[in-house]
Amino acid sequence: MEFIDLKSQYKAYKDEFDPAIAQVISDAAFIGGAEVNAFEEELASYIGVEHCITCGNGTEALQLIYMAYGIGSGDAVFCPDMTFIASIEPAAMLGATPVFVDIDPVSYNLDPAALEKRICEVKEAGKLVPKAVVAVDFLGNPAAYDELSAICKKHGLLLIEDGAQGTGGIYKGRKLGSLGDIAATSFFPSKPLGCYGDGGAVFTNDEGIAELIRSIKVHGKGSSKYDNVRIGMNSRLDNLQAAVLRVKLAHLDEEMERRQEVAKAYDAALRDVISVPFVEPDCRSAYAQYILLAKDSAEREMVMAAMNDASVPSLIYYPKCLHAMKAFKACNDESYPVAEDYAARNFGLPFSAFLCEEDIERVCSVVCNAID
Numbered sequence: 001m002e003f004i005d006l007k008s009q010y011k012a013y014k015d016e017f018d019p020a021i022a023q024v025i026s027d028a029a030f031i032g033g034a035e036v037n038a039f040e041e042e043l044a045s046y047i048g049v050e051h052c053i054t055c056g057n058g059t060e061a062l063q064l065i066y067m068a069y070g071i072g073s074g075d076a077v078f079c080p081d082m083t084f085i086a087s088i089e090p091a092a093m094l095g096a097t098p099v100f101v102d103i104d105p106v107s108y109n110l111d112p113a114a115l116e117k118r119i120c121e122v123k124e125a126g127k128l129v130p131k132a133v134v135a136v137d138f139l140g141n142p143a144a145y146d147e148l149s150a151i152c153k154k155h156g157l158l159l160i161e162d163g164a165q166g167t168g169g170i171y172k173g174r175k176l177g178s179l180g181d182i183a184a185t186s187f188f189p190s191k192p193l194g195c196y197g198d199g200g201a202v203f204t205n206d207e208g209i210a211e212l213i214r215s216i217k218v219h220g221k222g223s224s225k226y227d228n229v230r231i232g233m234n235s236r237l238d239n240l241q242a243a244v245l246r247v248k249l250a251h252l253d254e255e256m257e258r259r260q261e262v263a264k265a266y267d268a269a270l271r272d273v274i275s276v277p278f279v280e281p282d283c284r285s286a287y288a289q290y291i292l293l294a295k296d297s298a299e300r301e302m303v304m305a306a307m308n309d310a311s312v313p314s315l316i317y318y319p320k321c322l323h324a325m326k327a328f329k330a331c332n333d334e335s336y337p338v339a340e341d342y343a344a345r346n347f348g349l350p351f352s353a354f355l356c357e358e359d360i361e362r363v364c365s366v367v368c369n370a371i372d
């Protein structure tokens with residue numbers, strides 16, 4: 001059994017992947033051009049935004065956003081304490097100060113009340129200028145955008161959506177990637193919409209910011225890439241990846257439907273013995289991961305050992321809070337009890353649109369037997 005079954009996905013769409021990949025190679029059109037442009041248009045339309053700007057990976061998508069808004073030294077950027085480092089790393093690299101915020105114990109997403117408290121504390125201290133909030137669709141589950149937008153408006157902050165885990169998810173009728181002022185995603189192979197290497201994208205409805213990001217991602221180009229008007233970077237999605245992504249995008253909604261079924265089956269079999277994921281009724285999680293919370297680390301260890309003995313893969317996602325990372329030791333002045341508790345108890349089950357009923361049953365029986 002695979003943790004994320006990319007092999008079955010390839011087999012299912014092989015008849016579409018193989019000619020699409022062969023076409024790019026026979027055209028020898030690897031960088032820029034038709035595939036990337038078509039993919040950007042198709043994805044913008046799927047997400048429901050004006051502009052989709054592809055780039056090298058999800059981390060660079062976030063870096064492009066931080067650069068486009070001029071975030072840097074003296075700025076505070078608020079970030080959930082439980083996420084992948086890439087949500088905030090580019091802001092820190094540009095000189096901004098990460099301010100970590102605890103998560104909600106039910107959704108595991110940024111806790112709006114804790115966020116507002118941290119914003120007020122930073123304002124009161126007067127050393128940093130609060131600039132932006134990066135909300136993460138953690139595990140594919142939408143962050144609380146109504147509440148977060150209201151807080152950002154009230155305090156004059158930019159709301160960035162880190163939708164790297166959320167492509168295909170829905171928040172109250174809107175696709176993830178279209179929430180906040182601007183959004184980033186990643187096409188890392190294991191993400192809900194993944195390519196066969198690295199890739200990422202920025203989503204925005206702001207024409208001026210879109211143009212700025214299209215310049216920054218090509219060495220700060222002006223009228224051409226040999227006329228440079230600012231210091232930028234080199235960040236691009238290639239045509240082979242775009243060809244793969246176009247095939248997968250066409251199947252994304254049917255995969256999302258299947259992911260909901262798999263999650264429902266897991267929920268039903270497990271909710272009486274262990275804490276299962278919570279998704280708001282008017283939202284759809286992309287289920288980048290299906291995460292359970294054991295009652296304590298000892299129980300987690302026991303269940304994961306039983307899974308390992310039964311050759312059922314599992315994963316802790318993530319084992320450590322950002323504030324506890326050595327890389328952020330200058331910023332770890334607060335306590336984050338909810339994020340720490342999550343880190344101590346979480347573990348993920350095999351999950352993909354290609355998980356069969358038999359495997360779902362086997363996973364559930366291994367987990368249930370380990371707990372009883």
Ligand SMILES: *Cc1c(COP(=O)(O)O)cnc(C)c1O
Pocket residue numbers: 057058059060083084086087136162164165185186187188198199200
């Ligand atoms: C994967 C991920 C990223 C970074 O994406 P890469 O393509 O690996 O650079 C950023 N944020 C979150 C929440 C992620 O899960």
